[in-house]
Amino acid sequence: MSGGGELGRTELPESIAIRECGESLVPIPADRFALTQPHAYGSLGAPYGNRSPYCIRTGVLKRLIAAQSYLQQDAPGWTLQIFDAYRPIAVQRFMVDHAFAELARAQGRDPDALRADPESAAAIAIWQQVFEFWAPPSSNPATPPPHSTGAALDVTLLDATGAPAAMGSPIDECSPRSYPDHFRDCPELPYHAHRQLLAGAMRAAGFVRHPREWWHFSWGDRLWAQLSGTAIAHYGSI
Numbered sequence: 001m002s003g004g005g006e007l008g009r010t011e012l013p014e015s016i017a018i019r020e021c022g023e024s025l026v027p028i029p030a031d032r033f034a035l036t037q038p039h040a041y042g043s044l045g046a047p048y049g050n051r052s053p054y055c056i057r058t059g060v061l062k063r064l065i066a067a068q069s070y071l072q073q074d075a076p077g078w079t080l081q082i083f084d085a086y087r088p089i090a091v092q093r094f095m096v097d098h099a100f101a102e103l104a105r106a107q108g109r110d111p112d113a114l115r116a117d118p119e120s121a122a123a124i125a126i127w128q129q130v131f132e133f134w135a136p137p138s139s140n141p142a143t144p145p146p147h148s149t150g151a152a153l154d155v156t157l158l159d160a161t162g163a164p165a166a167m168g169s170p171i172d173e174c175s176p177r178s179y180p181d182h183f184r185d186c187p188e189l190p191y192h193a194h195r196q197l198l199a200g201a202m203r204a205a206g207f208v209r210h211p212r213e214w215w216h217f218s219w220g221d222r223l224w225a226q227l228s229g230t231a232i233a234h235y236g237s238i
């Protein structure tokens with residue numbers, strides 16, 4: 001089993017600057033891509049107002065269309081399934097709190113009691129686990145959460161029959177199974193090959209993958225700027 005790379009948290013240094021290019025957020029076309037329905041965070045009551053999670057910047061959509069073409073060259077009939085895309089900062093805050101509560105309950109702890117005692121070792125350990133996988137809901141324009149920029153997507157694969165491909169762990173699981181190379185040394189299982197198929201198509205279209213999440217890709221945000229060696233990100237929070 002292999003580890004999650006050099007980024008211990010999902011924060012990036014403020015030195016990676018953003019020059020907002022002003023592209024619009026546009027809907028991801030449901031006739032070209034599978035969109036997970038019902039949307040997971042909407043079903044939890046996340047505060048989207050009148051906005052849709054299935055939107056991205058025009059330059060990102062262009063590359064997503066290219067990624068699906070690359071995928072279908074390698075795996076005819078397979079499609080990208082979009083789990084999540086645009087995420088307002090209020091939704092990021094809601095989901096970070098939700099992840100904290102879920103992890104606390106999984107340990108048999110009361111989330112409200114832990115929140116009331118934020119300096120306790122148990123609360124600190126759970127927040128560390130949350131922020132290994134979730135970006136802080138920062139409202140600082142210099143450090144926007146990636147999905148609030150319209151540049152980031154959480155994506156999986158459907159096979160040629162339309163069935164979900166086996167990826168080895170569910171999207172959003174806060175555990176080492178989410179690390180992209182976790183199953184690299186298990187060739188008897190299909191998970192690593194499927195993760196590589198997804199990453200290969202996305203990378204061919206210019207996306208970068210999050211070092212700790214097999215499903216999270218972006219183009220044009222600060223993580224992309226850092227991992228691709230580009231000086232400036234194109235998208236801020238929108």
Ligand SMILES: C[C@@H](N)C(=O)N[C@H](C)C(=O)O
Pocket residue numbers: 010133134135145146147152154172210213216
């Ligand atoms: C946890 C996952 N849904 C996700 O989107 N993580 C990234 C790093 C984020 O919160 O921006």
Ligand SMILES: [Zn+2]
Pocket residue numbers: 147152153154215216217
């Ligand atoms: Zn994501």
